[in-house]
Amino acid sequence: MSAPGLQALATDEARLLRVLDRTFEGWGVDGGAESMMMPVLLPVADLARLDFYDNFPHQAMLAVQLDLQKWDSRPTTGVQSFDPSVLEPALLGLPSAACFAVYLSMQGERLTDNIRVTVLGNCFRREERYEGLRRLLSFRMREIVALGDKEHVDAHLAEYGNRISAFLTALGLPFEIQAATDPFYDRGGQRALLQKLSPVKQEFIVEDLAIASMNIHRNFFGERCDIRSATTNSPVFTGCVAFGLERWLSVLYSHFGDWASAAAMVEKAALASFGKGI
């Protein structure tokens, strides 16, 4: 496998990724989150309903099937790529973040309570350049998502923001929290102004790399997926904290110098991060 942006994880790396993921999943479960699993592929029509192809066409990846009527008689050795003429229309997409599937899976639900959901997503982003574990085409993202009223989402981000800060401090990793804008494909640059005045994304930056983020969606997904409060019938507010797991590997390796030391420190900090509640 030698394509840019695709990287296999060796045993030590995979082990550390699993420790990190179990830690973050555990934080979610601590906070009452349902720990769910989502399909990797999502219907293009559903992602389009979330404005995904308006906002992020530059990141989009599609999964297509071969049109066997057109492909049938051709030789199959030495294939480097498939010409679009032998492909069926692309009905499925690869998501760039884990939480899209959560909202789509909850389409039409009426929530009687504020809730949390946590998922590990296989995510995909087409980038102009790829860089080791720092910038990948295919990567894993753990998310802890809040759905409910605005106060619930605000409290969720504050609580998990504190938890991430405490974890990074325990690891001895210097970090900054920076307001950020989503990498919208924005023809007019209009979106940036409101995002600057009223940030909806904050990132935890370690070694110039965003390894986790806190995101406010207001009631956008509640509205688009018709997820409403059972009591008020209003679309729910949503927000999420997200962890780019391979990016965590990258900064941990760089900071601790080898996988064994990184794993030992993460396990220690992870143990200490439980039992304190949120």
Add this chain to the structure above:
Amino acid sequence: MSDNVAQIKQWIIGRNKEIQDIAPDQDLIDSRLVDSLSFVELLILIQQLSGKTIDQSDLDIESFRTLDAIDNRYFAVTTVG
């Protein structure tokens, strides 16, 4: 509420077909009645109606959160003396 703010309210309602009315203290940003795409258009509309130039490098989001806030910041009658 001034006529100008009533016009702004109608403009926002026109862009949000599912609503009939907007309370003067309703948060326009958190409710996404004004989103990141329409925000710049809102600024232009306020500028046109108020005759005041809005400096985009010196904006306070709180001045745009509600119809009341817009009214106070851009359309309040200033009395002198």
